[in-house]
Amino acid sequence: MGFLNDPCLRRANLIFLYCCVLSSFIQSAVGVKSRHFKWDVEYMHWSPDGVEHIVMGINGQFPGPTIRARAGDTIHVELTNKLHTEGVVIHWHGIRQFGTPWADGTASISQCAINPGETFVSRFKVDKAGTYFYHGHYGMQRSAGLYGSLIVEVAEGEKEPFQYDGEFNLLLSDWWHKSAHEQEVDLSSQPIRWVGEPQTLLINGRGQYNCSLAARFSNSSVSLCKLRGNEQFAPQILHVHPNKTYRLRIASSTSLASLNLAIGNHKMVVVEADGNYVQPLTVDNLDIYSGESYSVLFTTDQEPSKNYWISVSVRGREPRTPQGLTILNYYPTTVSRLPPSPPPVAPRWDDYHYSRAFSNKILALEGSPKPPAKHDRRIILLNTQNLIDGYTKWAINNISLVLPSTPYLGSIRYNISKAFDRNIPPDHFGHDYDIMNPAPNNNSMYGSGVYMLNFNTTVDVILQNANMLKPNNSDIHPWHLHGHDFWVLGHGEGKFTEKDEEKFNLKNPPLRNTAVVFPYGWTALRFVADNPGAWAFHCHIEPHLHMGMGVVFAEGVEQVKKIPNQALACGLTKKMFMMKDEHN
């Protein structure tokens, strides 16, 4: 007897159908949704790579829960700090926070850290479809594991400029066996103790230490990793059907590592970068730096009786961390059939020619917003490694950022003196600075000054790389801007000169929120200071930021309204609120 022959069930089904129609009608009438999340942040025992450690998780998950929304939705995250003695705050990486600069989630800049036992509601609009993520932005809590994905789909009825049959999401990170607490102390020591290379690369929080899925192709006696099981570190398999097109969303929340991702035997077509559409670019592999995100399309046009590697490799630093691996599993091939050939080999770690070429090929999709033709102000930021009182620091134009205990947003908004350095940090560095050698005088100073930008002006930022303390060394730095996307006008080698301006791409530069500056090179960015607030602009390498590698921009703060008091209940803004009541 058929299921739907039962008259009660039939009626129930009709009611259900009616409700669905009604509900989707209401939804499409309203157009957008409020999406509410209740999160508890706490430490938990976890084995990201088979070795158990203390990991910062959300609602018992690592990485934290994925947020999925549609463009135009409002996200409400009610975050309760369940840590025992630590504050916490979460940054929504890539979300511009128009009108809600207090919800950017950066301690000391947009808000106070949330105290243990307290709850803070971040409320913000996700105005633009794209692949984003979120992460801790206090101390080195990102390195402690506080991150997760934030996926914004196009608004109801809208279409992406490309098509696909299915979708996967990969959040990449790197993992150390030393706690983030200890890393912080190590980095702040004199002499510095550098964090070194990560033990493991993680794909969606999963990696395997001291073994390899590709053991059979290794010359060493490395053992074979576990492929399946309920283990927290078992790789997440990507199950596909033949002859389909899939979208792969990729974001990098690494603490340090620059990565290269490849799918064995499959080409990828890059279609999105940092929440902006780009000209379709077909590649064999993809460079991705900390703070960046991409969408690529790939077609399952290979022999379906095999499985294929998905590999993540270190670039930009001499790799001492094994590849992160998982499996692209073709239906109906069994998962356990490992690919018959070795995993893809990434371009050599120090082939910066390759890296630059890749970056330069990321261009805006036709019809994307174009940059203003001229800039109103140009800020040239030289990054150098320095010693301050014997402590190893990073400095920008000779100033190493020390975050104040009062959030800039509040101290600027309420004009609180002494909350931060009123010395204006310099717009450029000495013309004679030799970027190819260690600084002749490598002393610099601590500072907390702000680049005050005139509202709605066009700002160029030239990131200028240089030699570190050690001769013949220059690091890669992926710089991330809060509150804005910028156009990447170009990358160049050596010291930037006014003549380099001629090489700027003003035709179809990509809009991004993160851009890398290569060793001994420069990177030119342009953005419009159109978002009232105080915004971090910093190297997204967590230890580099910890060592002072960042600046603060602020614009139109006087227009900012309705900052929740709770966001400012620390430092001098707290004092300000309380002085009014100091008569109890």
Place this chain on the structure above:
Amino acid sequence: MGFLNDPCLRRANLIFLYCCVLSSFIQSAVGVKSRHFKWDVEYMHWSPDGVEHIVMGINGQFPGPTIRARAGDTIHVELTNKLHTEGVVIHWHGIRQFGTPWADGTASISQCAINPGETFVSRFKVDKAGTYFYHGHYGMQRSAGLYGSLIVEVAEGEKEPFQYDGEFNLLLSDWWHKSAHEQEVDLSSQPIRWVGEPQTLLINGRGQYNCSLAARFSNSSVSLCKLRGNEQFAPQILHVHPNKTYRLRIASSTSLASLNLAIGNHKMVVVEADGNYVQPLTVDNLDIYSGESYSVLFTTDQEPSKNYWISVSVRGREPRTPQGLTILNYYPTTVSRLPPSPPPVAPRWDDYHYSRAFSNKILALEGSPKPPAKHDRRIILLNTQNLIDGYTKWAINNISLVLPSTPYLGSIRYNISKAFDRNIPPDHFGHDYDIMNPAPNNNSMYGSGVYMLNFNTTVDVILQNANMLKPNNSDIHPWHLHGHDFWVLGHGEGKFTEKDEEKFNLKNPPLRNTAVVFPYGWTALRFVADNPGAWAFHCHIEPHLHMGMGVVFAEGVEQVKKIPNQALACGLTKKMFMMKDEHN
């Protein structure tokens, strides 16, 4: 040519002398001093026992600097939190804080934790000479190494009721190689991961792991520890002259361990306990529980060509931690001459008869304040180990303390509803409770209620021990009361009954701030609720407090004046301060 023949120098000397006389005149005229301290709390690399770890230190020292003051002085500690993401707060253990309940330094009770980057000034009077210490009182920061000594000498012109020629100070603690952060997570896990026994016992922050100063007397192949050097873990030697009398101040800041201290071949005369004089008691060794302090006198009447052991041993738990050892060095014997016989052997760890006998022999010095003859209220506190939703907790009368995010002092003072449980916790437990066996129903609940005490009334507290979750197990618990000393009226075995009252010592019970309750036994305390404020009363074993083993007393809070707003700038009191300004 003699030094003082120079007329200029002579004049300078006279002026100097005159200044000294003047200065001491001013001082004695004023009588008391303000003593100012500027402290930075930060993590640092340190080797308390030869194994390097991250330790919480003050001004680069571990243990923190010793405070020395005279009775009547006012201490000002300007504490800056230099931790990266953690709050911090310091409790002045044994100082009653008359008139300054907001300076007691207990997170969630007397004040908010001090945020990173912020400074808080604790200002309080040390009204009574004695041996005290200070320590972190937030999360398990005491276990992380945040402690130091606080010595209050008698006021200028006053005399101790005993004499001595020299003085030493020993702060005892226990040390784990697992970080306090990880211990917190372990204890909060389901199933619980117990912290286990400490790796090392520390004397003034110094111990040695995996070696022994008494190696030659050991049957095992343990190696000989280093005796001298600049190492952070080299034992602090006590240098004495023959035929003198020394005062040895001893305080225990252990996280877990109950200790026994002895000086080889030397008797000790106990003269002070927890900042109160006691009847001189001659002993061969001394039991000391976490939270307690003693002064003992010893005379250097032994063969001066030898050195002697000072030993610290675990009691009350089956010892898995080697003795802590240092040397009593007789002048002019060389330090490196180790004592020729083995270190003192402590009484058997589970000889509770011995422990009880020792505790019962500590009696108030004649002339000490006597307890009121009658009590106004009697609170019987049964401690049980329980499961709550599968989590292992300690509970008092079936309630496991969870500290709220708003300090009680503020929420009671300003009558803020919902800051804590308004359910009044019970004054006693069920009459039929069988303390000799695990609870038939071992479920209990979380709570944050307060015992509201009528001001200036006399309160009896009966601590009632019981069996833990595991059959045939009952732990030792040293209970510490903030804001008061109490009289220890007696210790008994089994379940307390009204008839036991006849055995109370009302004649010369010692005044203390910490008292132990022995396995399966009871301990009777009496105090006068004469100190307006909110006060913790809790087991001083750090993991036990973390697991909920404490209660909160409050009295006369309506009389409390001038709480610095900064002390209340968290939780709902923060909200209260800020709501007045929620219109920006």
